[in-house]
Amino acid sequence: MKPIQRVSPYLFLMPAFLAVLFSELLPASYTIYLGFMSWNYISPPSWTGISNYVRLFLEPQLLKSLVNTLYWIAGTFVFGVALALILAVAVNGIKTGAFFKTVFYLPVTLSPAIAGVFWYVVYSTQPGAVNSLLRIFGLNQYVRAWLMDGSINTYLMIGSWIWQFMGLNLILFLVGLQSIPKEFIEAAQVDGAGPNSTFLHITLPLLRPITMLVIANTMINTVRMFDIPWIMVHGGPARVSETLAITMYRESFLLFNMGFGSAIAVFISAITLLLSWRYLRVLRPEISGLKG
Amino acid sequence: MPKRLLVVIMTIAVVLASASVMAAGVRTFTFYHDNPEWQDNWTKIGEVSAQEIGIKMEPVPYDTEVYKTRIKTDLPTSRAPALFKWWFAYRAKELVDAGLVEDLSEVWDAAGDNVAAGLRQALSFGDFAYGAVFLSDYWVWYYSVPLFEKYGLKPPQTWDEFMDQLAFFKSQGISGIGNTIGKSRWTSFIVFQEILYRIDAGFYNDLMAGRAHWTDKTVVRAMEIWKEMLDKGYFAPMDARYVEDFPGMFKRGELAYAPFGDWYSSILMGGGLKPGKDFDICILPAITEKGQGAIITEVSPLIVGKNSPDKDLAKEWIEWWFSSPKAAEARWDLLHPVPWDKLTPKEVVGKSNPEFVTIMKLTENYPNKLIRFWEATPVEIVEHAVDQFEQMLIRPSTYKQILDSMEKKATEVWPKYGVKY
Numbered sequence: 001m002k003p004i005q006r007v008s009p010y011l012f013l014m015p016a017f018l019a020v021l022f023s024e025l026l027p028a029s030y031t032i033y034l035g036f037m038s039w040n041y042i043s044p045p046s047w048t049g050i051s052n053y054v055r056l057f058l059e060p061q062l063l064k065s066l067v068n069t070l071y072w073i074a075g076t077f078v079f080g081v082a083l084a085l086i087l088a089v090a091v092n093g094i095k096t097g098a099f100f101k102t103v104f105y106l107p108v109t110l111s112p113a114i115a116g117v118f119w120y121v122v123y124s125t126q127p128g129a130v131n132s133l134l135r136i137f138g139l140n141q142y143v144r145a146w147l148m149d150g151s152i153n154t155y156l157m158i159g160s161w162i163w164q165f166m167g168l169n170l171i172l173f174l175v176g177l178q179s180i181p182k183e184f185i186e187a188a189q190v191d192g193a194g195p196n197s198t199f200l201h202i203t204l205p206l207l208r209p210i211t212m213l214v215i216a217n218t219m220i221n222t223v224r225m226f227d228i229p230w231i232m233v234h235g236g237p238a239r240v241s242e243t244l245a246i247t248m249y250r251e252s253f254l255l256f257n258m259g260f261g262s263a264i265a266v267f268i269s270a271i272t273l274l275l276s277w278r279y280l281r282v283l284r285p286e287i288s289g290l291k292g
Numbered sequence: 293m294p295k296r297l298l299v300v301i302m303t304i305a306v307v308l309a310s311a312s313v314m315a316a317g318v319r320t321f322t323f324y325h326d327n328p329e330w331q332d333n334w335t336k337i338g339e340v341s342a343q344e345i346g347i348k349m350e351p352v353p354y355d356t357e358v359y360k361t362r363i364k365t366d367l368p369t370s371r372a373p374a375l376f377k378w379w380f381a382y383r384a385k386e387l388v389d390a391g392l393v394e395d396l397s398e399v400w401d402a403a404g405d406n407v408a409a410g411l412r413q414a415l416s417f418g419d420f421a422y423g424a425v426f427l428s429d430y431w432v433w434y435y436s437v438p439l440f441e442k443y444g445l446k447p448p449q450t451w452d453e454f455m456d457q458l459a460f461f462k463s464q465g466i467s468g469i470g471n472t473i474g475k476s477r478w479t480s481f482i483v484f485q486e487i488l489y490r491i492d493a494g495f496y497n498d499l500m501a502g503r504a505h506w507t508d509k510t511v512v513r514a515m516e517i518w519k520e521m522l523d524k525g526y527f528a529p530m531d532a533r534y535v536e537d538f539p540g541m542f543k544r545g546e547l548a549y550a551p552f553g554d555w556y557s558s559i560l561m562g563g564g565l566k567p568g569k570d571f572d573i574c575i576l577p578a579i580t581e582k583g584q585g586a587i588i589t590e591v592s593p594l595i596v597g598k599n600s601p602d603k604d605l606a607k608e609w610i611e612w613w614f615s616s617p618k619a620a621e622a623r624w625d626l627l628h629p630v631p632w633d634k635l636t637p638k639e640v641v642g643k644s645n646p647e648f649v650t651i652m653k654l655t656e657n658y659p660n661k662l663i664r665f666w667e668a669t670p671v672e673i674v675e676h677a678v679d680q681f682e683q684m685l686i687r688p689s690t691y692k693q694i695l696d697s698m699e700k701k702a703t704e705v706w707p708k709y710g711v712k713y
Binding site for chain 1: 357358360361364365367368387390392473475477529530531532533536537540541675679680682683685686687
């Protein structure tokens, strides 16, 4: 083998490797390193050991942000995935299915920033679609600054996310549904299985790989949730709706605690990696099973 | 024909040659700021200085969200901006302490008495003058003229009268005070500041300087007054935004008052409101005698980055900014600040914007100038306070916990500034 042939595979890999090295590996390593430092940008970084990582477990706000992030994961899991599955089954095979698919998928094409502004206007008091409707129906006593109510604004924002991204999950489920061989369904029907029984015992198990993929994708995206709660309320009021990603942004770029912000970033990455690893392990036999 | 063509070609050549000579003679430096809405005006001011002294200031706008980060990351390096807009007092102290900004004492010396007295002191730490003046503002209360005319009201003369007005507005379904947190957390300190110094201006200064405590009875009293106002529903919905929503609310008579620096006039005017017709300003009465004669001031400085290769150019430019009548003319024509120099003719100001004449007259009766809360006390305390005050706005009953939390923060922060708290 000529020397050029020996090195050529590495040369072909080089562009991708360099891209990953400079855009991911080096910044990630630097972030881990900064997590051990105290740095306010204007003075040189100074070593603080593990104090930033210890602070992760002592800071009450971080616990609140973690709980909010878990709400996001649970909310998008229950509604963003389950509702998408129900709707996918409902629109699959019906004549007007294409219309519904388009309607549900359209919000996905918007940027989360625009979706955030849209939903801000919906819930606003100036005048705001929800409040205007309440007034029209004579329900003036319920008119309020919805997003300023810390006890409900996280749920409202999760609703906004579901509105925007459920369409993507729906399309993925439709792909899964359409890949199920019709023979399985027909055989079940011949054996006397009703629609519910067919769905539970045939469709759902065969959809499992795609379901796992949708859940993993949704969860990993939700752990990093930033754009919608930032655009709509800046994690407020009084920090009650902050997610981990917003707390990281605030500490790093508003309060200039770059060391602590980096420690939070590492914490978020660790959660994301853990979820990804877990789901990749679960997915592997499913995908292998499909191939087999 | 060939002769004419020759003349045209020669003329073009001469113009191009002189332009290139001129361009070669013009030195440039960059100016960072966080007011993209003023970018064109700053560009024009840069052109005026290029023509007059051969130094062109090239403005670079940033969104406020990223601005502080950009400045802080660049200042320690050779990418440091030659000139940048910043905040004064404690907000500038960390930059001064880190040795990242130039001393502008010589520039101030050269300016002589062109600039209003007291501003040099406001932009200095000891003998170190860290900034030149960009804006000098007073904090006043804006009110809706259509609303006051409709109900035959006038700005209140006593605090009790103010409370009666708020109760009246509430009974009419009108929001009394526009102080909300919409998307701007920083605004949460405003009403606290406005109440506290009206109770005791000296105490306000003491609290800001770490000589008084957040649990002292004067602060508790301020919080109780604020709580009562919140409990009675005198405030606009908390999600209303002061830039996007308040101007319309003023115009429609849905909002009575909004406390802001006098820079808010340009926001209201940008929303299509006319001074005197749609809005006007007043200074609310003191709550006790100890609050009389006091007013909040805010100074926006222009600062020179010490590590910038163009810092000397920026200093030369500031000398021009302070002393040239053309600079004053351009400043007034393009930026409309409350005049802080002796070069801007008062009659021109009065014709163009009567609000500023009113402000200048009103403030003559308020000799006790206090620094705005945002800059008056260490940044760590302010940042903690604005989050706590947000909580006050949505859960007023927690005011004692808020003060305990503030006291804890102040106890932790002041020793870092060499203050025995």
